[in-house]
Amino acid sequence: MVQLPNLLFTLRKMEISQQGPQAGLPFPQQPWGDGAAGPPGNQGSSTVTQGPWFDMYLSARDSIVLNFNPFMSFNPDPKPDYNDQLTRATNLTMSAMRFMKSLRAGLLEPEVFHLNPAKSDTDAFKRVIRLVPSALAWYGAYMVNAYPLDMSQYFRLFNSTRLPKPGRDELFTNEKEKHLLVLRNGNFYVFDVLDQDGNILKAAEVHAHLKYILSDNSPTPEFPLAYLPTENRDTWAGLRQELLNNGNKEALGKVDSAVFCLCLDDFPITDLVHLSHTMLHGDGVNRWFDKSFNLIVAKDGNAAINFEHAWGDGVAVLRVFNDVFKDSTQTPAITPQAQPAPVDSSRVVQKLNFRLNDTLKAGITRAKEKFDSTMQTLTVDSIQFQRGGKEFLKKHKFSPDAVVQLSFQMAFLRQYGQTVATYESCSTAAFKHGRTETIRPASVFTKTCSEAFVRQSSQYSADQLKEMIAQCSKYHNQLTREAAMGQGFDRHLFALKYLAAAKGHKLPELYQDPAYGQINHNILSTSTLSSPAINIGGFAPVVPDGFGVGYGVHDDWIGCNVSSYPARDVREFLQCVNKSLGDIFNVLEGKPVRS
Template identity: 90%
Template sequence: MGTLVARLRLGPRPPPLWMPSGGCGRRLLGAEAGAGAEAGRQYLQRSIVPTLHYQASLPRLPIPKLEDTMKRYLSAQRPLLDDSQFRRTEQLCRTFESGLGKELHERLLAQDKQNKHTSYISGPWFDMYLSARDSIVLNFNPFVSFNPDPKPDYNDQLTRATNLTVSAMRFMKTLRAGLLEPEVFHLNPAKSNTDAFKRIIRLVPSSLAWYGAYMVNAYPLDMSQYFRLFNSTRLPKPGRDELFTAEKEKHLLVLRNGNFYIFDILDQDGNILKAAEVHAHLKYILSDKSPTPEFPLAYLPTENRDTWAGLRQELLNNGNKEVLGKVDSAVFCLCLDDFPIKDLAHLSHTMLHGDGVNRWFDKSFNLIIAKDGNSAINFEHSWGDGVAVLRVFNDMFKDSTQTPAITPQAQPAPVDSSQAVQKLNFRLNDTLKAGITKAKEKFDSTMKTLTVDSIQFQRGGKGFLKKHKLSPDAVAQLSFQMAFLQQYGQTVATYESCSTAAFKHGRTETVRPASVFTKKCSEAFVRAPSQKSTEQLKEMISQCSKYHNQLTKEAAMGQGFDRHLFALRYLAASEGHKLPELYLDPAYGQINHNILSTSTLTSPAVNIGGFAPVVPDGFGVGYGVHDNWIGCNVSSYPARDVREFLQCVNKALGAIFDVLEGKPVRS
């Protein structure tokens, strides 16, 4: 199960979750094999196993034993505390475990038994996201960018926008028709990812299907979040936002220069518009000379959620109900930018936050396409984790590059786009204009504080590390511990998450990469490398890897401590209890102040991904361990120095590789 895990970041704010698509078989029909076969272009595939076939029989997310949670919590606290702090935290754990914690745990178990349709974490987790009042920009929405189309001329903005849009719609149609391959993690694909197995398993009742897959070492994943991918948005409300989905709506929302356009991307029968017509409508929008509005509405979703809720009500009161409804119910938001990307840092800034004018951050996702065809998805986080996002991302890339809807030489359809495309106009009063102006000022001043930079370590990657029987992820995480110790002289709270999507309505669990093993190993490398032999250092790296694997496997099985403690705290608050002393302990606050917030994903479709730090004095570390290199894309606010941190990461990886190659470590 360990390799099933996807890692990400978490702090007091909820994190993005990256998860591999599970290697599901993708079968393209003969009719779909080339561009222009319109009849066959409605679907990505026609899975013989219904999309949600395994959903009813997914196992339930377990609630860990309270004593196990306490042990794991103390193990994670040990490298962060001195002896006297640790003794105090240990005492608080004992008191909690035998007192109020025990009572809360028993009530949580009873509550869970009464709600077998879901998981114990699902409700509280939704509540946490939707009740958060901070701006969703930087604090919540991450981005993941596509690799360029392998065929250079297909990266023309209009061509790529058409192809990615049509592929996204084909995914939506396939999902809603139940023809999308179920999301399954195959540990033995030769047995489970075959047509023969699929023909058998589709005949097994849904209530038993999971067990059939399990018998051949396949793990179906929860797909309950997928329906929120399309026609969905987060609506700002005072105190707690709401999720809204309107599956019957047929129009696409397009933003360009801060102007809003819509056109029906599905016809009256629910079929995707011909690619040549999509091509024509997008060409029409790209040729529109309308300047950026004086008061760009898109700044409003970048505001504090309560502020935005008040301004949205003002919009509704001022005669904008119909146009806002069109924005909220659109299948997704396509953002066409009028400039090329200069470098990786510019790419990260553009896709993570942009200039605030040309995104609608509340939509389930924004598909962003720059002038040179550089593309990314920026997604709103409250509706779900990244399992669904990375699946649609991978399938869109594969479909748009292997069976593109149009070629660069294709001509748009001879249709009157001026009739089909509607430009949305908003009625703004002085209150709204003042609100937009203030939102712009806040947005601009905040974005100026964010720095993003990246490195590529070229000496080796997954292949080299696996040859040395080491977990590539463990080595990357060790390098972050070493780098931070080198730069700031301490070990700090570190977050990495894994998906619990192997369970019904599973969300995420946290891996805590800062351990007594990584601390000891980091100190040996950073402070006194000459005092240890190469073999001793190699053994210490190996211990870090083994322990990291153990933590990862426990988390994947729902056996971490973070979600359990979160649920107990949520239950205490909902029942009106005074907060147990364990949660008032400075050590609890410190371990949840995640200075190193980390997330990894690798996929043939992914160029780079990123997110902001989750605390003002933290780093947001996006990374990927590839076959022959290791990439790192890191963000920070002024309290931290990104460039120096990346230099330290590079040095740390070099030292680790030196040891593994049998060379002495250079101090």
């Protein structure tokens, strides 16, 4: 008997083949996957354990900055005057709170994949399905090719923090707390954004409190506490215990339990490279990277979300990202001309003070030195290929995702003369607690095609090269389909390895084979995201000699945002990607490939 989730993805394959496998930025940072989320509606503090994926994340001892946390940047508000920092921060905060209230009240529209939106994504169908008993609603949706996706991660979006512990971290959630954490210039502020009855504070009051914080001239602390979460997790765990022992339990509790962290930066964004560095890691002073997410708003209104990855992946973050952008731009809580409420914010906004002894000061100093030296090694650059995008490629009956992935293979071959292990995320959210599976874009087909374009283009006609692209596209669609249906090999092999270790068995020979190590040394780590709300997104490489490749295929252009450490040359790689895309488009237009 065919299982319904598998049937879903068999049906979904036509859509996937045209648009790529992702619903956002599902897990770019490790080759083996994500953790399942805990139970929805969790009240009070919790440290729920949900199996091997959580163990993998929470046991990792490397700094979460660059190694795990990615970012997604919002497009500007289409109304230019609404991009004032205070106005935009207020509207984004209010929209995030509306999302949280809808989620917790059970009123948030479910995440649904519509194969036939003309039938299922309509007000009429939604009215009907509400009348169907919950036990039968799934089948009612199934009859019109609408499939609900897993949303069990969503409760960790708010009031959640990753707590450092020796050997293995914990996830903490306290939905009872009502306050927002605001960071500005390395200083910590909190104020309630919900009243005693759980209602969202009036926008004019949030406006007033944020204006008060922006007017505070407090200098950056001599020892900025925010450097500590950028440390090795065991080091940070020890320093956190020192903070607790030194009388900071109440202040740390406010940080941990805050609804989310709003970061107000005191400078404008100069260009896309500056944007990526700012939103991916910043200067270490004005972020709390352990929070479920940081909502960052720069002086000129540029905004982004940087999120911690242990609790969930980009599917959940993209949902709140899209909803917050839409709500804040279409139904903003305040206008640029709005006046803040006549309240005494000095009595409402609490500035958190931390008691630091010599051990803590020395720890912050060391963390800053390590952070600064590491960030200096990261290079980020981007391109926008303007000759065409999704519409052009679909017109020629090629998968846009497959074509862009092929361009990465061609680019690396052109730059370094070889092909390498490549990772691409694929969402499996149609399964209960589904997270991601790996697509392996590097194949015998992409290798043959890449060598034909890069080394032997004069030996082939445009039609022959086009046929090679078609083979790559067809096989990539198959890989995507298999990954989405839970038929990829990466998660299965990881689970078997985990079980062997858990039962005390000797590690099977497969895992000791150099080939297994090589295929998991992902030099090209890639992830795609596409949304009208997103300006750009990105992440760091997963290995020292790798590239972190974020990309999006839009209707009429293709964007790539790539990072590397000194072992690789980002600018040259992007030039090779641009050349590869140009060659592919030439072939599809019947033009010769230029050397």
